[in-house]
Amino acid sequence: MSGLWAVVPAAGRGTRFGSELPKQYLQAGGQPLIAWTLQALLSHPAIVGAMVVLSAEDAHWPGWTELAGKPVLTCIGGAERADSVLAGINALPDDVRQDDFVLVHDAARPNLAHADLDRLLDLGRADPVGAILAAPVRDTLKRAGDDGGIDGTEPRERLWRAFTPQMFRRLQLSKALDAAHAAGIAITDEAMAMERQGLRPLLVEGREDNFKVTTPADLARFEFELAKR
Ligand SMILES: Nc1ccn([C@@H]2O[C@H](COP(=O)(O)OP(=O)(O)OP(=O)(O)O)[C@@H](O)[C@H]2O)c(=O)n1
Numbered sequence: 212m213s214g215l216w217a218v219v220p221a222a223g224r225g226t227r228f229g230s231e232l233p234k235q236y237l238q239a240g241g242q243p244l245i246a247w248t249l250q251a252l253l254s255h256p257a258i259v260g261a262m263v264v265l266s267a268e269d270a271h272w273p274g275w276t277e278l279a280g281k282p283v284l285t286c287i288g289g290a291e292r293a294d295s296v297l298a299g300i301n302a303l304p305d306d307v308r309q310d311d312f313v314l315v316h317d318a319a320r321p322n323l324a325h326a327d328l329d330r331l332l333d334l335g336r337a338d339p340v341g342a343i344l345a346a347p348v349r350d351t352l353k354r355a356g357d358d359g360g361i362d363g364t365e366p367r368e369r370l371w372r373a374f375t376p377q378m379f380r381r382l383q384l385s386k387a388l389d390a391a392h393a394a395g396i397a398i399t400d401e402a403m404a405m406e407r408q409g410l411r412p413l414l415v416e417g418r419e420d421n422f423k424v425t426t427p428a429d430l431a432r433f434e435f436e437l438a439k440r
């Protein structure tokens with residue numbers, strides 16, 4: 212089975228994190244978060260290269276052209292994450308066929324485990340649509356009122372939290388993203404674009420520690436995870 216390219220959206224500003232430096236370049240364990248993310252992907256035998264999607268204003272990209280002996284390419288993303296993902300897919304090398312699976316993984320998720328990637332690839336490759344890593348909601352969900360009080364409790368049966376990587380076939384995903392963009396629909400993950408096409412990607416349960424670094428508490432959590440390695 213041929214290897215997969217990973218599209219790594221890394222063009223965000225990290226507004227919710229609140230630092231001057233975009234969060235994907237914040238240091239943990241002696242290197243920027245994006246280095247941990249790329250190493251987690253490129254050290255896996257099934258991943259053959261990474262397309263890192265950068266902001267046009269990015270002044271921090273270290274300029275890697277190879278990591279773990281595999282090619283690292285870059286392109287410029289867009290205003291929204293979905294725009295960046297589409298730019299990354301369109302910039303992939305021509306030898307990535309239209310029906311090849313591609314993996315999309317947030318630069319801001321540095322703690323991806325190979326066991327999760329193995330499971331996603333095994334199940335996703337066998338699925339007619341593709342698959343995403345996710346985890347069932349295990350907490351009670353409250354809807355907040357404007358005053359900070361509880362407006363109600365939401366049913367959580369069969370609710371899952373979507374993670375990345377998410378894996379879909381190149382042409383099918385680019386068409387779905389194009390369609391959502393044309394319809395002016397805000398897409399927050401690749402699966403949502405596929406769902407809009409009437410497709411039902413497979414949910415693959417992944418580890419809760421494959422979290423996205425969004426706030427300073429998440430960075431502290433990743434540093435704790437590193438200390439356990
Ligand atoms: N226009 C954008 C926005 C986000 N991303 C990337 O998508 C991933 C997940 O997005 P998020 O956690 O929201 O990152 P930011 O957009 O940077 O965070 P914020 O919403 O707090 O600004 C990150 O790796 C981010 O760099 C991107 O490539 N292009």
Ligand SMILES: C[C@](O)(CO)[C@H](O)COP(=O)(O)O
Nearest residue numbers: 292317373374375399400423
């Ligand atoms: C793609 C994602 O990480 C899945 O949970 C999430 O939707 C990204 O959301 P963000 O607001 O762009 O961080």
